[in-house]
Amino acid sequence: MLRKEQNDLVTQTGLGTPTGQLFRSYWIPALLAEELPENECPPVRVKLLSERLLAFRDTKGRYGLIDEFCAHRGVSLWFGRNEESGLRCPYHGWKYDVTGQCIDVPSEPAESGYCQKVKLKSYPLVERGGVLWTYMGPPEKQPPLPEWEFATVPRNQSFISKRFQECNWLQALEGGIDSSHVSFLHRGDLESDPLFKGAKGNKYNLGDMAPVFEVVESPGGLYIGARRRAETGRYYWRITQWVMPFFTMVPPRGDHPVHGHFWIPIDDENCWAWSYDYHSTRALTEAERAAMRAGKGVHAAYVPGTYRPAANKDNDYLIDRAAQKAGLTYSGVEGIAIQDSSLQESMGPIVDRTKENLVSTDNGIIMARHRLMRAAKALADKGATPPGIDVAHQRVRSASVVLPADQPFKDAAKEALAVRPGVAHTSV
């Protein structure tokens, strides 16, 4: 459990909050590059960390992320005209460039220089690996661009999606580092999902339903190791990476692409669940891409024209009680992503953690909260740089590996837990 003030601390990410300040220390995914597909395309409304913004791509291909509302009368610039290297408000013609600088106020003489006095708040927006990343903190503390491996491999080796999730970001993150739910909620998917089935490691997963966990602090966050019995005298380890504050990488299965998530607050009651899949040494096959587009693996099928899952709270996630009873799905909900989001959203927009009863196997969650609170306080009180900003903390991999019983995973799998260009993930 958390005390109320602790729960507030880790769930509130608006401007001026300690965890909001923490998030504003990192490059965060803001949009898929496909959302701004060409120069002068329609702008996109973006809410991030409880701030309403507008993303657009100007005549020269420059990306901008600016305050959504015109400085003149507060009109949403989403109605604006994206033309001649700027976004023009359709109400009275005020025009802004990608930095938020007003470059034209038609009602004022150009010689007056009035427009130079008007500038909307803006944040940098940079494309990397098919994602548009932004940094919302103080410009003088802007860190180097992110170096997550999935964003640096050739584009034919990765697939990235995002889905709207109607709950606080921490509920979603905690699902990502709670390895013990997999044996229940997702048990039907190991043998049926095209992005999981066939791996030798699945046999160990299904053969030992009571894994033992080890949680070890890493420089950037946590290693969460789940240990199951393998052949005599050996353990099958699945090692998840959590890098602060919002990145997770799930251990791979066989030669399937490896996947993971970013959990990004939209506001305190909604978040984006970003899902990536990539292979470190080969292009994804067309069959793999088709499965990902269809919502298999960690991805989701959408309401057409949106990033909202087709199975959502308004239709009870299309729960199928017959499939639940027949054991085809454990909760009656289909697909890993929606199995997770349905339960996490059912807790309410911000779960009251004063009422929860954690147990020993929840230590990954307890440790993650502990580190988040510690980093947020250290940043607020002493200006300490939080873990996960150093790009060395981002060059990590998850792993699945069989080790002799007397070897600690952190040491025996040391090489496997770091990016090795040209070398595939260590996977069973």
Added chain:
Amino acid sequence: MLSESARMTTAAEAKFRINAPNSKPRAIKVIALDKRSEEVVKRLAKSPWNKASFFTSVHFESPPKAGADWSMKAWLNDLAGRTSKLVDEINSADLVVMVASAGDKAEAASVIGEACALKRVMTTALILDRASASDDALSETLLHLRPYASMLVVADDEDYIESMLVALRA
């Protein structure tokens, strides 16, 4: 279903969650396995807890014997210097937390772990002060603890144990 009087939870609906206690405090026994951990446990014990008790040392004559003639001769010392039988303490525990320092051999873990396994009590092992030990020394400690802990945590700072106990409603 149309007959239901509540739908998926919204912010407005969340306030209707029943506000009544949904659990009773669990008995958590925290046992220091070495001298450095004793200091941590002594400091922790000064905080108010629901149903946690703290022990600073373990004495045993021999490892537990398995099988029908199971026996164990081991005792715990509490902070007041009282001695109690390890088995009695484990019998009344919902969770046993073993605290070790990185680099320590944590020999008592086998005695505690065997007794907990027999009595079907969950064990968590916490290794503190990781920075003060080499990787090899840490591995040695892990090796001793791993067979006897159903959850193993390696923490950089000793504040973590307090966070964990609060989270577990100790």
